[in-house]
Amino acid sequence: MCIRDRSSEVSTTWDDETSGLAPYFWAFFALWPVLVPLGFLALLLRVRKPVAAQRATPLSHATSFLWRDYSGRFLFWEVLDLVRKIFLSSMVLFIDQEYGSRKLQRTVGAAIVSATFGYAVMNFLMTATPISMQLGNEYIIQDVKVVIQWHVVGMFAPGFFTGSLINRIGVLKTVSLGAFLQFAAVLVALAGTTLPHFWLSLFLLGIGWNFAFTGGTTLLPEVHTASERAKVQGTNDFIVFTGMAISSLFSGTLYHFMGWSWVNMATLPMIGLVMIAVIWRALRNKNSNGPSPSQRDDLQIE
Secondary structure, three states: OOOHHHHHOOOOHHHHHHHHHHHHHHHHHHHHHHHHHHHHHHHHHHHHHHHHHOOHHHHHHHHHHHOOOOHHHHHHHHHHHHHHHHHHHHHHHHHHOEHHHHHHHHHHHOOHHHHHHHHHHHHHHHHHHHHHHHHHHOOOOHHHHHHHHHHHHHHHHHHHHHHHHHHHHHHHHHHHHHHHHHHHHHHHHOOOHHHHHHHHHHHEEEEHHHHHHHHHHHHHHHHHOHHHHHHHHHHOOOOOOOOHHHHHHHHHOOOOHHHHHHHHHHHHHHHHHHHHHHHHHHHHHHOOOOOOHHHHHHHHHH
16 A cells, blocks of 8 residues: 655745736636626626617627527526526635535535525615615605615614524524515515505515524534635625625616516525525434534544
8 A cells, every 4th residue: 555755745835936926816806707797797788779679780799699599588697697607616616635525515505595695685675675666656765765774774683682593593593584584575575565565575674684694604604614714704705795796786677677576576586595505404414413514623623
């Protein structure tokens, strides 16, 4: 049997060797996952009228690869598909030789999913609500201010007891409760467009965001080891706030083309993904008898 002699290996300092490449890395890092989808979205917004009118222009012809495979109602689907591909390909960063795909499964579990989509659902509806109230239903600005104020109360007031709730019923049940409240907010919004409907919907939406987002960030330290902490938490923040930016951009666009009802219905798949992630995590906890990654680190220290 051959034994690898690590004493003969030469240690290299990656910081010294690659420091000159850092500017190029950050340039391409921003160009690919952020600016490319935004660039595609800007191009599609520019050519949407010629495409809808079936009128050929130099720009619509040059960008036909973005829209020619889709009907007019799904003009922006290529952007969503690109975001999906970027998200899936980025997960390769979490596969290593020691733990293999188990590390990937931990990272894309209920923690990131619940935090990301809990935030995206809230931001998606919150952004479109003032537009719907003022432009679609002709409410005065004072009514809009009251609705948003109570939404903010719903977002942050539960923070005084969310930690106690997590300790009492568990983090997964807290995330599930948040997803259920967001689902209830969607149902209320679909039920009518009176001022009480908007008020109650946004208030429930804020509370649901608090439970889902706080639960997801609380769960995150349980799904990575100490050596993975910086990479996993940094990736979590990047995914969460990128999702928030994308939801802000698409919320107004979807309202403009499809209306208020479709804005609400578009959040249902995201709420469903949160529930699926929670169920998957609960089943994994039930079938797993070993220590969690953070517990394993504590055992190694001892």
